[in-house]
Amino acid sequence: MKNPPAFPSNVWWETGMTLRDYFAAKAMQGFIQYSATKGIYAPPDNELAKMSYDLANVMLKAREA
Numbered sequence: 001m002k003n004p005p006a007f008p009s010n011v012w013w014e015t016g017m018t019l020r021d022y023f024a025a026k027a028m029q030g031f032i033q034y035s036a037t038k039g040i041y042a043p044p045d046n047e048l049a050k051m052s053y054d055l056a057n058v059m060l061k062a063r064e065a
Helices: 019-038 045-064
Strands: none
Touching (some): 019 045
């Protein structure tokens, strides 16, 4: 699974956030927003992080297809 930088830079020492991290952050944002909109509690932090990275992994795999 390829995991390139989310915001590539021409400067070698600035690797920054990976695409997987970016996808996970966006997924987490969506999970939290959905919970707030529906008036339900978001999962505990560790579960929320795992769910977000699981979804990010699926998104990265979909990019390769």
